[in-house]
Amino acid sequence: EPEVTQTPSHQVTQMGQEVILRCVPISNHLYFYWYRQILGQKVEFLVSFYNNEISEKSEIFDDQFSVERPDGSNFTLKIRSTKLEDSAMYFCASSAGTGNEKLFFGSGTQLSVL
């Protein structure tokens, strides 16, 4: 079964540093997403992306965050200047975009900001 893959599985960074989290969505999917889960909290929506532009974003997704689809397969989340509170598990997801369809999630990248 096709799956969403995320790299790295763990990322440790110093506060103020830039990080890029990488994702390879399922190949024929059209919609891409980033979610995150802070330890002990709910899974929260960050951003959705379609046709090379952001479709929706949450209040969490401020100017420190950006997303990009640099080629035909990768989808990245960049955090420009990380803060301690950015420490979380970040999940990438994709969907076919045909209507009421399910989102497929990757295994996540655990980001730790020190």
Place this chain on the structure above:
Amino acid sequence: DQQVKQNSPSLSVQEGRISILNCDYTNSMFDYFLWYKKYPAEGPTFLISISSIKDKNEDGRFTVFLNKSAKHLSLHIVPSQPGDSAVYFCAASEAAGSARQLTFGSGTQLTVLP
């Protein structure tokens, strides 16, 4: 923001018995509901979904019931198996094109005892 609530953080059932996981929502604009299962160190895995035009959807051992007037849905697993032990998340979505921004509940840890 408690638009989707799972009031039971944990549930234990005996193998072979029925597991019933509950979820309540407050946003009447939600029109699509999903259940995801999550194992440690993995991303959420889609289980089953239901559109607001239905009140029941069944897939093998999993059945989701939707009561729109009560803004309540439940997931029934029968018979329960030890491999079903995981965190179960309820998620909901408004009609927002095909870019599905999901609002998650806080999850219920299901433990199926052999």
